[in-house]
Amino acid sequence: MNVIIPREHGGWAMVIVPFLLGLGIGGFNFFQILAFVGTILGYIGITPLLMMFRQKKWDKELLMWMSIYFGVAFLFWLFPIIKFPGLILMALSIIPFLLINLYFAKIRNERSVWNDFFAISGMSIVGIMAFYIGTGEWNGIVSLLWFTNVLYFMGSVFHVKSFIREKNNHPFKWWSRAYHLLILLFPLAVQLPMLSLSFVPSAIKSWVIPLDVQFKPIQTGIIEIVNSFLFVVITIFVFRNYLL
Incomplete structure (x- = not known):
């Protein structure tokens, strides 16, 4: 058993x-x-x-x-x-x-x-x-909290897939990069500019890592753990100081 x-x-x-x-x-x-x-x-x-x-x-x-x-x-x-x-x-x-x-x-x-x-x-x-x-x-904060989570983790999905399952699919990798730029712009569009800070580490990660780099799954996992930690810390700071 x-x-x-x-x-x-x-x-x-x-x-x-x-x-x-x-x-x-x-x-x-x-x-x-x-x-x-x-x-x-x-x-x-x-x-x-x-x-x-x-x-x-x-x-x-x-x-x-x-x-x-x-x-x-x-x-x-x-x-x-x-x-x-x-x-x-x-x-x-x-x-x-x-x-x-x-x-x-x-x-x-x-x-x-x-x-x-x-x-x-x-x-x-x-x-x-x-x-x-x-x-x-x-209240309205719960909807924003939910949406922020969804935006972040979809970015994580695109990034991880681009280096594992879609590692030879360059159009997919560029789509992943484009997505990470779009989620930076979304908070600006809804007049919540400070919320963009939550997605900055993800955008940097997506654009700094070369498209042709080959990562082992454990390496990709470590990168995502660090990125998730930064997302949690920054998002809590932004919500508590600017959105509540």
Whole structure:
């Protein structure tokens, strides 16, 4: 019997970074500890579910692990939900995105950029939930927080694909570079210029690294970890000092 643990480093970042942003911007309390553990367990529980959809059959061992992870995750989320009932609607809003990801798993096309987009969109809601637990408020900031997460991680997807799966696709690499310029301009277009700072490290990374460089997956992973750290620190600073 093997313990089921997700191996995709990018997936871990896409669930942890939004939560850290919500916590850092909204403030910390005890309920966020419970919610964070519940979030991690829930994310792990999705792995056996995706595996069963890839195999197109129900597996007893995978069902067992999924039930354990989801069951314990629910227990950790129970007290935050009792304290903040609005979390129920936020959790339900993740389901459509998960269903789309399950569809991509079923047709074995999980490397699609669209699959990444829907996965990122769903997991970014976790940041909204962490913010709500910290403030008890639901306002315009949550939409901006969600959108900032989605813009950042889509840039990460394009960058990583350009050096691994699309390493020989130069038009794709130039599209990745163009995207990183566009996300710098978006905050200016909506009159939130300071928010551009959140995307500066990503843009520098995209344009400074030569197109013909060949990275090993672990090297690309380290670069993304450093970039994610900078994104979290800068974004929390910008939101707390200029947007709240």
